Amino acid sequence: MIIAEKKPIEEIIDEVKDFNRILILGCNECVTVCEAGGKKEVEVLSSALRMYFITKGDEKVIDEKTLERQCDHEYLEELRGNIDDYDAIVSLACGVGVQFAAEKYLTTPLFPGVNTVCLGANEDRGLWTERCQACGSCILARTGGICPVSRCAKRVMNGPCGGSTNGKCEISKDVDCAWQLIVDRLNALNKMGDYEKVAPIKDWSTDRAGGPRTVTREDVKI
Amino acid sequence: MKIPANFRIVRVPCTGKVDIIHVLRAFEKGADGVYVVGCMEGDCHYNEGNFRARKRIEQAAMILDKVGVGGERVKMFNLSSGEGPLFAQYSIEMNNKIIELGPSPIRVAKQNKKNAA
Numbered sequence: 001m002i003i004a005e006k007k008p009i010e011e012i013i014d015e016v017k018d019f020n021r022i023l024i025l026g027c028n029e030c031v032t033v034c035e036a037g038g039k040k041e042v043e044v045l046s047s048a049l050r051m052y053f054i055t056k057g058d059e060k061v062i063d064e065k066t067l068e069r070q071c072d073h074e075y076l077e078e079l080r081g082n083i084d085d086y087d088a089i090v091s092l093a094c095g096v097g098v099q100f101a102a103e104k105y106l107t108t109p110l111f112p113g114v115n116t117v118c119l120g121a122n123e124d125r126g127l128w129t130e131r132c133q134a135c136g137s138c139i140l141a142r143t144g145g146i147c148p149v150s151r152c153a154k155r156v157m158n159g160p161c162g163g164s165t166n167g168k169c170e171i172s173k174d175v176d177c178a179w180q181l182i183v184d185r186l187n188a189l190n191k192m193g194d195y196e197k198v199a200p201i202k203d204w205s206t207d208r209a210g211g212p213r214t215v216t217r218e219d220v221k222i
Numbered sequence: 223m224k225i226p227a228n229f230r231i232v233r234v235p236c237t238g239k240v241d242i243i244h245v246l247r248a249f250e251k252g253a254d255g256v257y258v259v260g261c262m263e264g265d266c267h268y269n270e271g272n273f274r275a276r277k278r279i280e281q282a283a284m285i286l287d288k289v290g291v292g293g294e295r296v297k298m299f300n301l302s303s304g305e306g307p308l309f310a311q312y313s314i315e316m317n318n319k320i321i322e323l324g325p326s327p328i329r330v331a332k333q334n335k336k337n338a339a
Contacts, residue, residue, distance in 0.1 A: 009288045040243065044285065047246040052289035055327040057334070 001030035001121075002094040003128045004037060004114040009048055012090060015111045016049070019060070019088040024049070024113070025079075025101070026066035027093035034128055036114045037092025039066040045092070045113060070097025076104050083108055119150075136206025136213060142194060144185030151178035157199040223310040226317040237261070237298075238271025245282040245296055252329045255295040255320040256282075259309060262300050272300060291327055295320065 016022050024046045032038025046064045053060045063086070067075045070093035079101075088109045091098045095116040102110045118130040133150040139157075140147055149155050153171045154163075159179030163170030167180040186195050206213070234240055237260035248256050258279055260272035276298050283293030297319075299312045 009285065040241070043243045044246060047243060047250055048285050048289050051246070051250055051286075051291055051328055054331045055290045057331060059335070 001033055001119070002096070003034050003117045003120040003130075004031050004094050005117055006036050006041065006045075007113055007115055009045070009052075012045065012111070012113055013049065013052055016088055016090060017058075019109070021061040021063075021085060021087045022049070023063050023065060023079075023086040023089045025070070025089050025091045025093070026064075027070045027091075027097050028066055028068045029071075029093075031093055031097075031114060032066075033122065037094075041092055042066050045090070071100050073104075076101055079105065133207075135202075135204070136210075137203055139199070139202070142197075142199065143182045144189060144191070144194075146178055146181045146185055148178045148182065151176070151181070157202055223307050223314075225310045225313045228317065229313065236266070236268055236271040237275035238266070238268055240275050240278060242278050242282045242285070245279065246285065249286065249291055249295070249326060249328055252326065252332060254323070254326045254329065255297075255316060257296070257312070257316045258298045259312065260298065260300050262302050265302065292323065295323060295326065 024042050026032070026037050026039055026042035028038065031041075035041065042064045046062050050060070050062050053062075065079070067078060069075045070091060083105050086108060088111065089101065089105070090111045090113045091101055092113040093101070094114070095112065098110060098112045117128075119132040119134060120128045120130045123129045130150050132147060135149045139149070148157060148159060152159060153169055153175070154161055156179065159182070160177050161179075164177040164180055167177055169175040169177045183192075183195060186192050204210070232244075237258055240258055245256050245258075258275055260275050261267070263272055263276075266272045279296055279298040283296050285293075286296060287293035297316060299316075301308045301312070
């Protein structure tokens, strides 16, 4: 899922302080699971903002709404009817949702309430870690299901490099060496023969280097 | 030992049920302070309920600090169900603390608005 982190309240206060009618807009998908922008976080942020402005003697209308998704037309359309009731929207969706909402409602200022961090997994309670960089051409079949693009600091395709010590990366003793993990997994799978095969040069044109990416599916288009 | 009569007890099945928004809403509605009383740490019937509550109270305190209400107005206590006198002692302690801090800025702001109207 997409991992996001809550923005500091003071940053959001600073963005919205000049508006009087504000909608705090949550998203029911990834940001709900990573506890950054779901219904609960919408309630907490709205309450915090209301309290802040009341104590400043500047009471504002702060409404709450959480959409099923902010990255789909049909759910964002739910706002169409009362979008004019608001001077500004704070979206707690990932960067995708914020942009999609901004594209749809051109004249309503829209502010992000979270920092979108990465594509990751919920490794432990309160711990989310990166697993994918959406490079556009997956090589996990060859690397024992462990991604050197997202988990190796150098994105080495034939690793490990000389900076790998006792299974850790030279950038930090807390970061696993992705290639150590790959070797361990290939060993467990009894597929060390794969490790000996030299990987061809990776086609990075499907990564961000090739500019913004799109997926077009003629088979599902109507 | 007598307990102060100026607070309302909200019963929950476990302090693990208490969420940040419950605490914030109490302040939004004009409460001067909120304290959560859970079981002793390590004695939770659901293992982690009171630890979850403690974390949420810490978060609520941080938010209250940032919005100018004051994080010291919210606190978590732990005791076992047989410790009535300790509950009274914690209640008195919290009551004294809130009296020392005075009314919540939310309540003051609401009162000022009402007077101005």
